[in-house]
Amino acid sequence: MSEQHAAATASEIAAILGPTDEVVIADILRTGASAAEVQEAFARLEADDAVGRSARRGASARVVEVMAILEAAQIRPEEG
Template identity: 50%
Template sequence: MTRDDIISVLGPVDEAVIADIVSTGATIEELREAFAWIGADEALVNEGRQLPSARVAALIELLETPDDEDLP
């Protein structure tokens, strides 16, 4: 997956995030799936979609913003 592929899915993102995503070895399809899960995880479960694969779950973890309760 290229930098341009990542930007086409996520929009402008930090270069460190791009490097982290590339290092996962994920495909653009897996990135799209991770992005969909972030935006509508409950809806996807309700549709009967399978839970994300390990690689998609790793992408979700990279892309999610920390909750306020995680902050000191």
């Protein structure tokens, strides 16, 4: 197995999301998502706001899982 998919660390997740509840970070860690996947999920949530749930199409299962965690916690990218 290659090192292409290294799971994100708690500090990487916090750097992407900003101040975030430890439970949310733990939930994301359990998905095994990489930092890139967490970033993608976060960015797709912003697209969801603009175009609805179609932003989920083409996302990996991990990205969709992270999006669901972020949605449940009501974490969204900052506007402006």
